[in-house]
Amino acid sequence: MSEYFVHESSYVDEDVIIGKNTKIWHFCHIQKGARIGKDCSFGQNVNVSNNVKIGNGCKVQNNVSIYEGVELKDYVFCGPSMVFTNDLTPRAKYPKGPRGYKKTLLDTGCSIGANATIVCGNKIGQWAMIASGAVVTKDVPDYALYAGVPAKQIGFVCECGNVLGEDLKCSCGREYKKDKDSLVRSNDD
Structure with missing residues (x-):
C-alpha cells in the first residue's frame, strides 16, 4: 500500500517523488522529474510539470498548472484557477523550451488567491498574501499583502493570515x- 493517495483518474509519470500523506485528486497529471513533499493536497485538474519542486504541506486548489521553472517552498497555498507563467515572450512557432524559462519562487507559507496570475521571474516572499485576481509583475516582500492589476502592496499580513494594523501586532x-x-518577527511564538 502506498504512503500517498492518487485518484484512479490521475496520471503520475516515472521518476516522480511524492511524499507521505500527500493526496492527488481527480484528473491530475504529475510529470517526470517532479518532486513533491509530504502532507500536500492537489485538487481536481492540477498539472505539475517536469522537474517542479514542491515542499511539504502545500495546498494546490482546482485547475492550477505549476509549470517547469516554478518552485513552491513549504506550506504554500495556491487558490483555485490561479496562473503561473514561465516564459515572458512565448511564441508557438519558436518554442524556447526549459532554457528560456524564467524561475519563479514561492517562499514558505505564502498564499495566492483564486484567479491571481504570477508572472514568471519573480519571488513571492515568505508568508506574503496575493489577493484574488491580482497580477504580480515584480518581487513581493515577506509578509506583504498585494492586490490589483498590476498588483501593488496594500498592507502587511501576519503568519496566521490576519491583516496587520499600523502597530504591526x-x-x-x-x-x-x-x-x-x-x-x-519581533517576538517568539
Missing part, C-alpha cells in the same frame, strides 16, 4: 517590525 500574539520593505 496581530490578535494571535505575533508582533513584527519593519526591515526595509519587509517585516521580521
Whole structure:
C-alpha cells in the first residue's frame, strides 16, 4: 500500500517523488522529474510539470498548472484557477523550451488567491498574501499583502493570515517590525 493517495483518474509519470500523506485528486497529471513533499493536497485538474519542486504541506486548489521553472517552498497555498507563467515572450512557432524559462519562487507559507496570475521571474516572499485576481509583475516582500492589476502592496499580513494594523501586532500574539520593505518577527511564538 502506498504512503500517498492518487485518484484512479490521475496520471503520475516515472521518476516522480511524492511524499507521505500527500493526496492527488481527480484528473491530475504529475510529470517526470517532479518532486513533491509530504502532507500536500492537489485538487481536481492540477498539472505539475517536469522537474517542479514542491515542499511539504502545500495546498494546490482546482485547475492550477505549476509549470517547469516554478518552485513552491513549504506550506504554500495556491487558490483555485490561479496562473503561473514561465516564459515572458512565448511564441508557438519558436518554442524556447526549459532554457528560456524564467524561475519563479514561492517562499514558505505564502498564499495566492483564486484567479491571481504570477508572472514568471519573480519571488513571492515568505508568508506574503496575493489577493484574488491580482497580477504580480515584480518581487513581493515577506509578509506583504498585494492586490490589483498590476498588483501593488496594500498592507502587511501576519503568519496566521490576519491583516496587520499600523502597530504591526496581530490578535494571535505575533508582533513584527519593519526591515526595509519587509517585516521580521519581533517576538517568539
